[in-house]
Amino acid sequence: MEVEDRMTKEEILTLLEERKYKELREALTNHMHPIDLAILLEEFDQKHMVIIFRLLPKDDAAETFTNLNSDMREHLINALTDSELEEVMEEMYVDDTVDVLEELPANVVDRLLMATDVEKRAQINQLLQYPEDSAGSIMNIDYIAFRKEMTVSEAILKIRQVGLNRETIYTCYVTEKRELIGTVDLKDLLTSGESRTIEEVMDTNVMYATTTDDKEEVAQTIHKYGMMALPIVDHENRMVGLVTVDDAMQVMEDETTEDISIMAGLSPNEESYFGTSVWQHVKNRLPWLIFLMLSATVTQMIMGHYEMALAVMPQLAGFIPMLMGTGGNCGSQSSTLVIRGLAVGEIKFNDLFRVIFKEIRVALIISGILSVINGLRILLMKQGDPLISLTIGLTMACTIVIAKVVGCSLPLIAKKVGLDPAIMATPLISTLVDISTVTVYFSIVSVVFSL
Amino acid sequence: MEVEDRMTKEEILTLLEERKYKELREALTNHMHPIDLAILLEEFDQKHMVIIFRLLPKDDAAETFTNLNSDMREHLINALTDSELEEVMEEMYVDDTVDVLEELPANVVDRLLMATDVEKRAQINQLLQYPEDSAGSIMNIDYIAFRKEMTVSEAILKIRQVGLNRETIYTCYVTEKRELIGTVDLKDLLTSGESRTIEEVMDTNVMYATTTDDKEEVAQTIHKYGMMALPIVDHENRMVGLVTVDDAMQVMEDETTEDISIMAGLSPNEESYFGTSVWQHVKNRLPWLIFLMLSATVTQMIMGHYEMALAVMPQLAGFIPMLMGTGGNCGSQSSTLVIRGLAVGEIKFNDLFRVIFKEIRVALIISGILSVINGLRILLMKQGDPLISLTIGLTMACTIVIAKVVGCSLPLIAKKVGLDPAIMATPLISTLVDISTVTVYFSIVSVVFSL
Numbered sequence: 001m002e003v004e005d006r007m008t009k010e011e012i013l014t015l016l017e018e019r020k021y022k023e024l025r026e027a028l029t030n031h032m033h034p035i036d037l038a039i040l041l042e043e044f045d046q047k048h049m050v051i052i053f054r055l056l057p058k059d060d061a062a063e064t065f066t067n068l069n070s071d072m073r074e075h076l077i078n079a080l081t082d083s084e085l086e087e088v089m090e091e092m093y094v095d096d097t098v099d100v101l102e103e104l105p106a107n108v109v110d111r112l113l114m115a116t117d118v119e120k121r122a123q124i125n126q127l128l129q130y131p132e133d134s135a136g137s138i139m140n141i142d143y144i145a146f147r148k149e150m151t152v153s154e155a156i157l158k159i160r161q162v163g164l165n166r167e168t169i170y171t172c173y174v175t176e177k178r179e180l181i182g183t184v185d186l187k188d189l190l191t192s193g194e195s196r197t198i199e200e201v202m203d204t205n206v207m208y209a210t211t212t213d214d215k216e217e218v219a220q221t222i223h224k225y226g227m228m229a230l231p232i233v234d235h236e237n238r239m240v241g242l243v244t245v246d247d248a249m250q251v252m253e254d255e256t257t258e259d260i261s262i263m264a265g266l267s268p269n270e271e272s273y274f275g276t277s278v279w280q281h282v283k284n285r286l287p288w289l290i291f292l293m294l295s296a297t298v299t300q301m302i303m304g305h306y307e308m309a310l311a312v313m314p315q316l317a318g319f320i321p322m323l324m325g326t327g328g329n330c331g332s333q334s335s336t337l338v339i340r341g342l343a344v345g346e347i348k349f350n351d352l353f354r355v356i357f358k359e360i361r362v363a364l365i366i367s368g369i370l371s372v373i374n375g376l377r378i379l380l381m382k383q384g385d386p387l388i389s390l391t392i393g394l395t396m397a398c399t400i401v402i403a404k405v406v407g408c409s410l411p412l413i414a415k416k417v418g419l420d421p422a423i424m425a426t427p428l429i430s431t432l433v434d435i436s437t438v439t440v441y442f443s444i445v446s447v448v449f450s451l
Numbered sequence: 452m453e454v455e456d457r458m459t460k461e462e463i464l465t466l467l468e469e470r471k472y473k474e475l476r477e478a479l480t481n482h483m484h485p486i487d488l489a490i491l492l493e494e495f496d497q498k499h500m501v502i503i504f505r506l507l508p509k510d511d512a513a514e515t516f517t518n519l520n521s522d523m524r525e526h527l528i529n530a531l532t533d534s535e536l537e538e539v540m541e542e543m544y545v546d547d548t549v550d551v552l553e554e555l556p557a558n559v560v561d562r563l564l565m566a567t568d569v570e571k572r573a574q575i576n577q578l579l580q581y582p583e584d585s586a587g588s589i590m591n592i593d594y595i596a597f598r599k600e601m602t603v604s605e606a607i608l609k610i611r612q613v614g615l616n617r618e619t620i621y622t623c624y625v626t627e628k629r630e631l632i633g634t635v636d637l638k639d640l641l642t643s644g645e646s647r648t649i650e651e652v653m654d655t656n657v658m659y660a661t662t663t664d665d666k667e668e669v670a671q672t673i674h675k676y677g678m679m680a681l682p683i684v685d686h687e688n689r690m691v692g693l694v695t696v697d698d699a700m701q702v703m704e705d706e707t708t709e710d711i712s713i714m715a716g717l718s719p720n721e722e723s724y725f726g727t728s729v730w731q732h733v734k735n736r737l738p739w740l741i742f743l744m745l746s747a748t749v750t751q752m753i754m755g756h757y758e759m760a761l762a763v764m765p766q767l768a769g770f771i772p773m774l775m776g777t778g779g780n781c782g783s784q785s786s787t788l789v790i791r792g793l794a795v796g797e798i799k800f801n802d803l804f805r806v807i808f809k810e811i812r813v814a815l816i817i818s819g820i821l822s823v824i825n826g827l828r829i830l831l832m833k834q835g836d837p838l839i840s841l842t843i844g845l846t847m848a849c850t851i852v853i854a855k856v857v858g859c860s861l862p863l864i865a866k867k868v869g870l871d872p873a874i875m876a877t878p879l880i881s882t883l884v885d886i887s888t889v890t891v892y893f894s895i896v897s898v899v900f901s902l
Contacts, residue, residue, distance in 0.1 A: 264787035296773035322747035336715035
């Protein structure tokens, strides 16, 4: 992966300290992508960051600003003059502006909106009203629309005239009274006869989403059909914007990070690992830890009932971590497969019984194999007699079946009742499996050893 | 999310049984996206599938074929005549063909290659030689290249002439003796004066990757810079292909699924949940389960040493699941954050000490809070005296610190030595934490209660 000679922090600092601002400006323009610059700027102190930012050409400044973290943006907004802010805002795309505004405190938002022209401010306010996870909240309102009577050459001319200010021109839309009636790929436009009409070359089998659709579904659709963009319509079927493939990729990455966090018992967090303070890390991790720690006392209470059994046969306690660990791992395998299957749209709630049937068969085979391996191990390592070996084998078989059935069904049920399936991952499943493991274990122990 | 009236299985079956092939062909062309059709075809028996496939227009047939699962593809190849196969192969993009070939058994591959023309066969053989995870293995070899002396209007003319057969035309490349010297966005081409030369409008600050670069890094670069495609060069710097944004999205989704699978102790699997047989599910899950089950015997052996202590104070056993559970959850929170940070390129091995320092601070705060809550709980629920409460608190604090340090450092070390960091997730961390928990617990117990 190579970009020609990206600048290092030291090179920039040297030019800064020697006050070679003109050279620095040129070097930044030619050798730094605004996205890399935004990342590098995190390492500078605030005074230097503001100087560097002021040196950037307008369009680079806007793109760099979009990619800064929220603390740095806030500082920059406080440092810039009103007219400087206006210049940045002018260059920013409306959808990026909305993303930025959503992360800033109210007083800073006001100042930014003041620096925006009236038309754009109205658009921003419109976009800010869409629910956080909706297609409307991430859509771009700049797109190219044709009338169906236009010729291909008129259409190309229109692109040449207005295209410069559109974030994407690769798919164009055909509207009639603002209603979406077709799409034309720029590729098809360029390879069609100039005198043909748009109506002749357009594709009327249009895929689209509405402003209130879930942004994750929109991203999945774009991905599934390999689209450059998906048009977004309002509830009167009027086209109001589009979501582009790069925004879809961002949604997919964010949703995945969120899922993975939740699956590990973490509150999801939009900031980076190092960008999150120690206290914030503690706050993100504590709730589940406390909940799970207190849930684990159920296991303890059950074991409390069998203290006499443990006093007589203390070696029974030694098997508990292995039984719980195996059950927990079996359960999390199943829940992970189902959670991921739901996320990529491969499994639906209606598949519940198909999933359970499959998991039971898998569980029976696995429990057979593991029980035998473990039974032999116990006998070979002389950790117990055949009766103990049998008890552990039976417990393990029951635990694995329970773990797999619970593990695969809870995420589906969560989805059905509108919860995030990801909360039904390892931590919760392990705790539930722990409880069922000790219950099963000591029930079997009581019967086999008449304790 | 809406596509106009997609057909259902029943509608297709009705037309099939009434032998209304002409209507079916029209309906499939107008109301079915080839990708949806490929998914729906999985529900048909093989005889019907072949009939439906034969009805499709050539280009739809090729796209449908690309999206079928490997069993269905194999069946179809066996059912089609040589000339039918040739037609499908002719329409398929070279990179898709390579993906298909990689999943098929050798004898079927031979038959497919026979159905391919000589030039394409040479290209396919070339692509098949790139390592599985490399940029070369996923790249597209069709792209548009300009010479720098061409004018903008000549360049547009070239696109109009050859564009139809290129999977992407939105970014074009400028080469000199096959060496990549610049890129031109189609957008810039359309909005520049017709008589300007390519040299004047091209961007010489080219980002590219080499054929042997990791495909995941390529996907991350495309995502990071919001690119439509990334050009791929060979080791003599000659341009040989490009990776498009839709392929990058697929790589990201596949890598994420793989990571999530490995993190749950599953062997990664390219087939869907239902597309995987029960036996294959067993095979994917068993290795880790056996390994972890046997590892858990270490915990058991340690507990064996303290059987006397357990016989005297059997209530001590009851705290073990809670201590292990809390430790395991703490460890998996840390390992998950680091694994994800590595995957999205936010954390590097060099950050090891920064990460450990942060985790230790987080662990100290969390262990303080959890130990106090749990200590109070023990006293309130009268599960033990202040001495037990203190013992559990101390054990918990040590366990949490160990779990977090182990959890955050193992993925980084795995990355450094060339292993997949994802294997250092919950299952392995829990087992390691279990071992350290019982060791710490009984050491403290021995001292406090002089057992």
